[in-house]
Amino acid sequence: MARAALGLGVRDLAKSAGVAINTVTRFERGEELLPRTLAAIRAALEAAGVEFINGTGVKLRS
Structure with missing residues (x-):
């Protein structure tokens, strides 16, 4: 969704x-990944302007 x-x-x-x-x-697809891989994907999304909310959703920073 964020991508x-x-x-x-x-x-x-x-x-x-x-x-x-x-x-x-x-x-x-929801497959399990290593924690460091998840952290890298999350960091890239955050750098691009995504904000993760309450561990259940995302929104774009304004």
Whole structure:
């Protein structure tokens, strides 16, 4: 949801997070990832303007 809200493609997010494209796809399918991988994806989304709320949702920073 966050990636789409930013208008980022899978390749864009993968590059920003420093992970493989397949890793982003696995993440979006809900597969389990290493904590450091999740942290890298989260950091990339936050750097792009996403704010995580209460662990259940996201919004774009204004």
